[in-house]
Amino acid sequence: MKIVNFIEVNNKLETILDSAIEDSEYTVIIREDADPAVVMSLNYFNSLLPPRSSA
Structure with missing residues (x-):
């Protein structure tokens, strides 16, 4: 995990x-006066979701 500020992201x-x-690897973006956000690959994001049912 990396943590970067908004200016570094730019x-x-x-x-x-x-x-x-x-x-x-995912990156946490911190901003002044705002909640942090996370950047991650779509594959990693999908791996965090529960499997879809095939109904």
Whole structure:
């Protein structure tokens, strides 16, 4: 897990996204006067969800 501030995200967005996809690493983005957010790959996100039923 990486923790970065919003300014760093603006400067390194491509690197942060590549890391999320290639390394399955997620990044917590902190902002002043706002709740943190998380960037992760779609594959990792989907792995956190319960399996879908085939009904």
